[in-house]
Amino acid sequence: MPDRPIIVAGAGVGGLSAALALAAAGRYVIVLERAATLAEYGAGLQLGPNATRRLAKWGALDRLKEFATAPEAVDIRDGRDGSTIATVPVGESEKRWGAVYLLAHRADLLTALSETAARNPNIEVRLGCSLEGWHESIDGVVAHIEGRPDLHGAALIGADGLRSRVREGLSLASPDGPRYSGRTAWRTLLPAAATSAALLRPRTSLCLGAGAHLVLYPLRHGSVLNAVAIVEDEWSDLDAADFWSSHGDAAFLSSRFQGWAREIRDIIANAPEWRRWPLYVRRAVDRWTRGRVTVLGDAAHAMAPFLAQGAAQAIEDADALGLAFSAHPGNEAAALGHYQRARAGRANRVQRASFYQGIVYHLSGPAALARNMAMRALGPSGLARASDWIYRE
Numbered sequence: 001m002p003d004r005p006i007i008v009a010g011a012g013v014g015g016l017s018a019a020l021a022l023a024a025a026g027r028y029v030i031v032l033e034r035a036a037t038l039a040e041y042g043a044g045l046q047l048g049p050n051a052t053r054r055l056a057k058w059g060a061l062d063r064l065k066e067f068a069t070a071p072e073a074v075d076i077r078d079g080r081d082g083s084t085i086a087t088v089p090v091g092e093s094e095k096r097w098g099a100v101y102l103l104a105h106r107a108d109l110l111t112a113l114s115e116t117a118a119r120n121p122n123i124e125v126r127l128g129c130s131l132e133g134w135h136e137s138i139d140g141v142v143a144h145i146e147g148r149p150d151l152h153g154a155a156l157i158g159a160d161g162l163r164s165r166v167r168e169g170l171s172l173a174s175p176d177g178p179r180y181s182g183r184t185a186w187r188t189l190l191p192a193a194a195t196s197a198a199l200l201r202p203r204t205s206l207c208l209g210a211g212a213h214l215v216l217y218p219l220r221h222g223s224v225l226n227a228v229a230i231v232e233d234e235w236s237d238l239d240a241a242d243f244w245s246s247h248g249d250a251a252f253l254s255s256r257f258q259g260w261a262r263e264i265r266d267i268i269a270n271a272p273e274w275r276r277w278p279l280y281v282r283r284a285v286d287r288w289t290r291g292r293v294t295v296l297g298d299a300a301h302a303m304a305p306f307l308a309q310g311a312a313q314a315i316e317d318a319d320a321l322g323l324a325f326s327a328h329p330g331n332e333a334a335a336l337g338h339y340q341r342a343r344a345g346r347a348n349r350v351q352r353a354s355f356y357q358g359i360v361y362h363l364s365g366p367a368a369l370a371r372n373m374a375m376r377a378l379g380p381s382g383l384a385r386a387s388d389w390i391y392r393e
């Protein structure tokens with residue numbers, strides 16, 4: 001009898017990556033996605049070499065490169081006057097870390113992943129299928145899908161994001177819900193005509209200031225400028241946390257960037273619209289697998305975005321999952337135990353480092369001056385070295 005399918009809940013970056021990795025390990029995969037289409041949503045993503053080397057392995061990188069930009073560097077700038085504090089030479093990524101560093105729109109990454117999955121006869125993506133719950137049977141897992149018959153599988157992978165139904169069913173700890181980080185994220189895309197040519201060069205600007213920062217980089221061959229601001233803020237609303245689409249009040253955002261460099265205030269004022277959403281994180285846990293059920297990506301370790309590693313860690317999870325299934329053919333519980341052991345330490349370390357990076361980015365007064373001096377002293381080679389542990393993996 002052929003193996004029963006592996007069920008993956010969620011066709012985001014983590015779920016589609018998991019499908020590709022599991023299919024490469026010889027398994028048949030059914031991906032359940034609650035949305036009716038894999039619609040364009042979200043904003044830009046910085047994809048480090050630890051992500052792109054895995055996309056290459058699954059055959060999805062060439063398609064992504066058609067839309068993506070390989071930046072020369074990340075310029076860390078002082079938000080008050082716009083001056084460059086230090087530069088991270090990510091343009092040397094292939095030489096130093098063995099794979100390219102890319103800037104891409106999330107929708108373009110999803111296109112590259114879903115087109116690659118569509119060509120694979122061992123992957124079936126079912127849209128409009130919302131996982132309501134699940135239970136383990138004697139020899140497998142039963143997924144309950146809203147308005148549809150149950151689906152039986154050999155294992156269930158929850159790649160269903162921050163408010164994961166699969167994680168809920170695992171009852172890992174109490175309380176185990178997402179926690180508001182005290183910050184909101186704001187995003188916009190500015191048409192090339194609304195910004196300066198300097199900002200459309202293939203470079204990232206990371207502008208730091210008291211209680212806030214702003215990240216700027218071009219997307220889609222310089223036709224638009226991606227801008228994401230993170231500010232310390234009171235607004236917490238879990239229902240809005242994974243939708244990315246609440247209207248943001250530009251006047252409020254402008255007030256938070258008063259006293260920043262003119263170039264930065266102009267970007268905030270000239271943006272056609274701002275979308276605002278609250279940032280939630282999960283507490284790091286060592287265990288997120290039970291029997292034939294596990295979680296990955298944001299469902300396992302939703303993290304603050306300060307190292308730009310959330311999607312990359314979901315991609316690393318997917319790769320580890322595929323390797324674990326190859327190492328334990330026909331033994332799903334052993335494969336999932338292997339996967340958790342391979343991933344928990346690393347993902348938790350990145351999650352913690354992202355949290356501390358947020359504190360460092362938003363410093364003010366003498367502490368900010370000390371930070372800037374330390375970054376200058378490190379210089380490009382020191383800053384590249386400080387990223388080795390993330391990007392070499």
Ligand SMILES: Cc1cc2nc3c(=O)[nH]c(=O)nc-3n(C[C@H](O)[C@H](O)[C@H](O)COP(=O)(O)OP(=O)(O)OC[C@H]3O[C@@H](n4cnc5c(N)ncnc54)[C@H](O)[C@@H]3O)c2cc1C
Binds near residue numbers: 160314
């Ligand atoms: C401001 C900001 C900037 C960021 N920048 C970067 C960056 O530069 N680089 C980077 O690597 N990461 C970045 N991240 C993090 C990254 O966006 C996430 O970590 C990543 O998208 C998580 O992917 P995922 O597949 O785990 O979850 P998601 O992308 O949330 O996907 C979950 C999927 O599951 C589906 N789903 C949910 N519930 C169900 C259900 N019950 N049944 C079926 N389907 C369901 C959803 O519709 C969705 O398609 C950033 C995050 C933020 C907030």
